[in-house]
Amino acid sequence: MSVTAPRGFVAAGAACGIKASGALDLALVATEDAVAVPAAGVFTSNRAAAAPVLVSRAHLAATGGRAAAVVLSSGNANAATGDPGRADAERMCRLVGDDLGSASEEVLVCSTGLIGIPLPMGPVAQGIPGLVAARAGGREAAVAAASAIMTTDTVRKEAVVVGDGFTVGAMAKGAAMLAPDMATMLAVLTTDAVCAGAALGTALARAVTGSFNTLTVDGCTSTNDTVLVLAGGGSGTSPSTEALGEALGEACRQLAEAMAADAEGGTKVFRVVVTGAGSDEEAHAAARRVAGSMLVKCSVNGEDPYWGRVMSELGSAGVGFEADRVAISYGDVCVCRHGVSAAHDAAAVAAHMAGAHVEIRGDLGLGGGTGAVLGTDLGHGYIDENRTTS
Amino acid sequence: MSVTAPRGFVAAGAACGIKASGALDLALVATEDAVAVPAAGVFTSNRAAAAPVLVSRAHLAATGGRAAAVVLSSGNANAATGDPGRADAERMCRLVGDDLGSASEEVLVCSTGLIGIPLPMGPVAQGIPGLVAARAGGREAAVAAASAIMTTDTVRKEAVVVGDGFTVGAMAKGAAMLAPDMATMLAVLTTDAVCAGAALGTALARAVTGSFNTLTVDGCTSTNDTVLVLAGGGSGTSPSTEALGEALGEACRQLAEAMAADAEGGTKVFRVVVTGAGSDEEAHAAARRVAGSMLVKCSVNGEDPYWGRVMSELGSAGVGFEADRVAISYGDVCVCRHGVSAAHDAAAVAAHMAGAHVEIRGDLGLGGGTGAVLGTDLGHGYIDENRTTS
Numbered sequence: 001m002s003v004t005a006p007r008g009f010v011a012a013g014a015a016c017g018i019k020a021s022g023a024l025d026l027a028l029v030a031t032e033d034a035v036a037v038p039a040a041g042v043f044t045s046n047r048a049a050a051a052p053v054l055v056s057r058a059h060l061a062a063t064g065g066r067a068a069a070v071v072l073s074s075g076n077a078n079a080a081t082g083d084p085g086r087a088d089a090e091r092m093c094r095l096v097g098d099d100l101g102s103a104s105e106e107v108l109v110c111s112t113g114l115i116g117i118p119l120p121m122g123p124v125a126q127g128i129p130g131l132v133a134a135r136a137g138g139r140e141a142a143v144a145a146a147s148a149i150m151t152t153d154t155v156r157k158e159a160v161v162v163g164d165g166f167t168v169g170a171m172a173k174g175a176a177m178l179a180p181d182m183a184t185m186l187a188v189l190t191t192d193a194v195c196a197g198a199a200l201g202t203a204l205a206r207a208v209t210g211s212f213n214t215l216t217v218d219g220c221t222s223t224n225d226t227v228l229v230l231a232g233g234g235s236g237t238s239p240s241t242e243a244l245g246e247a248l249g250e251a252c253r254q255l256a257e258a259m260a261a262d263a264e265g266g267t268k269v270f271r272v273v274v275t276g277a278g279s280d281e282e283a284h285a286a287a288r289r290v291a292g293s294m295l296v297k298c299s300v301n302g303e304d305p306y307w308g309r310v311m312s313e314l315g316s317a318g319v320g321f322e323a324d325r326v327a328i329s330y331g332d333v334c335v336c337r338h339g340v341s342a343a344h345d346a347a348a349v350a351a352h353m354a355g356a357h358v359e360i361r362g363d364l365g366l367g368g369g370t371g372a373v374l375g376t377d378l379g380h381g382y383i384d385e386n387r388t389t390s
Numbered sequence: 391m392s393v394t395a396p397r398g399f400v401a402a403g404a405a406c407g408i409k410a411s412g413a414l415d416l417a418l419v420a421t422e423d424a425v426a427v428p429a430a431g432v433f434t435s436n437r438a439a440a441a442p443v444l445v446s447r448a449h450l451a452a453t454g455g456r457a458a459a460v461v462l463s464s465g466n467a468n469a470a471t472g473d474p475g476r477a478d479a480e481r482m483c484r485l486v487g488d489d490l491g492s493a494s495e496e497v498l499v500c501s502t503g504l505i506g507i508p509l510p511m512g513p514v515a516q517g518i519p520g521l522v523a524a525r526a527g528g529r530e531a532a533v534a535a536a537s538a539i540m541t542t543d544t545v546r547k548e549a550v551v552v553g554d555g556f557t558v559g560a561m562a563k564g565a566a567m568l569a570p571d572m573a574t575m576l577a578v579l580t581t582d583a584v585c586a587g588a589a590l591g592t593a594l595a596r597a598v599t600g601s602f603n604t605l606t607v608d609g610c611t612s613t614n615d616t617v618l619v620l621a622g623g624g625s626g627t628s629p630s631t632e633a634l635g636e637a638l639g640e641a642c643r644q645l646a647e648a649m650a651a652d653a654e655g656g657t658k659v660f661r662v663v664v665t666g667a668g669s670d671e672e673a674h675a676a677a678r679r680v681a682g683s684m685l686v687k688c689s690v691n692g693e694d695p696y697w698g699r700v701m702s703e704l705g706s707a708g709v710g711f712e713a714d715r716v717a718i719s720y721g722d723v724c725v726c727r728h729g730v731s732a733a734h735d736a737a738a739v740a741a742h743m744a745g746a747h748v749e750i751r752g753d754l755g756l757g758g759g760t761g762a763v764l765g766t767d768l769g770h771g772y773i774d775e776n777r778t779t780s
Contacts, residue, residue, distance in 0.1 A: 047711040047712075048701050048716075049713075077698070079701075080726065080730060082728065083714075115696075115698025115699070115701060116726065116731050223701070223702050294768075294776075298777045299778075302778040303778075304778040306505075306778075308470055308505025308613075311469075311470045311505060312436060312469075315438025315439070315613065323437070323439075324473075339470055339472055340472040340506070341506050378684075378773060379773060380773060382684075383691065386689070388692040388693075388694040388696075
């Protein structure tokens with residue numbers, strides 16, 4: 001059910017012709033009665049933010065954090081498209097708002113796909129009335145919406161989390177350019193919890209920090225990354241900000257794991273856990289450095305427990321570091337202690353490296369800071385996927 | 391002639407058995423009379439600095455910047471080897487010093503190869519007397535030394551620069567893990583210029599900034615990077631610090647270009663030139679971000695002029711950026727102007743992308759800052775080289 005699981009939400013997916021393949025490329029998530037409800041967003045930190053990011057940010061500011069619908073398109077990012085691109089994004093909101101009977105500021109917009117090519121607004125404008133008319137509750141509508149935002153994704157990404165008296169539903173797309181600080185990914189969350197706008201923003205920010213921002217695939221930061229949440233209140237339950245943040249976070253974590261598993265060309269997901277750092281921030285920075293290292297990624301692809309590369313990355317992460325305090329493990333097997341090679345069961349390490357999920361642990365031996373980042377390996381498939389856009 | 395080109399220097403290479411293949415793995419560069427002369431070094435910023443880095447730093451500090459010789463080994467990095475590793479590096483210097491009749495503090499040491507494995511000191515100690523005895527001037531000795539520091543390098547890297555009344559000779563190794571701030575590479579420069587130690591350090595730092603530190607292959611920063619220079623004074627000429635820095639810089643630039651061309655698995659070298667930035671520092675940071683991007687590297691490999699990725703990286707480089715002021719060119723052909731797609735000669739761009747050297751230019755349109763960074767493409771070869779160490 002994903003985005004239609006919480007009470008009071010409808011969704012739709014349609015094919016308007018942005019994608020030459022004829023696949024679904026327009027999605028809608030809206031409140032059932034098209035009334036604006038508390039909404040919040042987290043957007044890319046890329047200064048080359050795409051037109052839909054600029055427009056959604058402006059709309060949330062204009063409404064003081066309320067929205068009735070989100071329209072999403074895939075196949076073209078509407079990024080690096082200048083003022084005409086921004087006008088196109090505004091027009092998408094206006095067309096959806098007109099059909100819903102909502103103000104255009106109450107509609108948010110996301111796009112994903114190639115950068116630098118004007119959005120084909122003819123097909124988009126022609127497709128929107130049918131998209132809005134098709135909106136419905138239930139599983140089929142949610143599947144259509146989640147399918148319509150896929151680009152290089154090979155699987156749909158959906159999640160439902162049931163809280164204490166309320167429900168969170170979510171859909172996302174993302175398979176490449178994933179990195180901390182939100183890299184090419186879109187996610188829309190819905191909830192029937194009762195929640196004021198300010199608390200919703202706080203809960204969402206917390207959820208994103210503990211999920212999408214711990215994911216790194218290739219270190220690139222997208223122009224279009226957006227996570228949006230709409231809180232309809234249909235359950236009548238008012239959870240605490242903590243409880244709501246936890247439920248949103250759980251949904252985001254499930255989506256982030258799905259993205260890592262679907263990363264372009266990736267064959268393995270690995271988690272880098274750093275402990276013993278001077279602070280949680282330093283632990284996270286060190287974990288991110290290791291997870292983002294092309295050489296570490298290659299080693300994971302080759303199932304090679306070459307811990308020297310992990311040591312080298314920890315040492316160049318810009319955090320507190322004393323080589324002779326460092327311990328490094330693959331899975332549960334410690335291969336480096338006090339900064340030097342430790343006798344270990346090589347067969348156990350080999351068995352761990354051969355799995356689809358690899359864990360690399362680095363203990364800096366300095367303090368109580370901990371952090372974890374998900375990464376994906378680097379193999380031929382990543383290159384084959386990304387060397388040309390055609 | 392490389393390191394033996396300036397008057398007063400000798401060199402040697404030997405095979406002591408670190409490399410199972412029996413290839414040359416020990417190198418020496420020394421003053422002809424084994425007398426210490428002004429010397430300076432630039433070392434890795436990695437906090438997991440290897441034992442030879444710690445020892446060479448300490449020796450230069452102890453002598454106030456003087457050295458009679460450099461001993462180098464390849465095949466084992468003597469990194470993440472703890473106190474025993476440091477004792478091994480000290481012993482290498484002592485053995486060489488004993489044979490030369492120099493103090494062990496007047497000998498500097500470099501190692502390159504795998505991390506985390508104790509240096510096989512038996513073969514090294516056995517090999518040093520023959521290495522020292524074999525030292526000679528002339529081309530053959532220089533070739534032997536430059537060959538003995540190679541690891542995954544496919545070609546020797548040597549340079550000679552003739553200044554006004556003095557000569558600079560240089561050798562280097564490096565083909566992977568190259569990044570700004572000195573990543574796995576060793577270089578030894580010699581000169582017969584007359585130069586005080588302090589000026590020599592200044593000239594070397596300037597030379598490294600404009601050469602090795604503009605090179606990025608995979609963004610990894612090595613535990614062992616070292617650039618050393620010895621100034622013997624044999625020419626009797628005292629160039630200005632600027633003139634000496636220029637000659638050292640030219641030698642370093644030639645070596646950096648050779649490293650980029652020899653990067654593991656690379657098929658193309660590309661230069662990212664950023665202009666119009668708020669400062670030279672911002673331009674360099676932006677160029678480094680673009681050159682280090684896995685997606686940009688894949689595009690270069692695929693000869694795909696997908697400038698959207700360049701725009702996205704410029705926007706996430708953390709520097710002053712306004713999308714509608716940005717222009718992007720491949721070679722001389724502008725493909726993006728005012729932040730949006732510009733009509734251009736696609737055939738000319740395709741021809742440029744098909745070459746072995748690609749130039750990507752980004753103008754931020756904000757100020758006078760300029761910077762350039764060399765990068766290499768990302769293809770199957772890089773992965774094949776790095777996925778396992780065996």
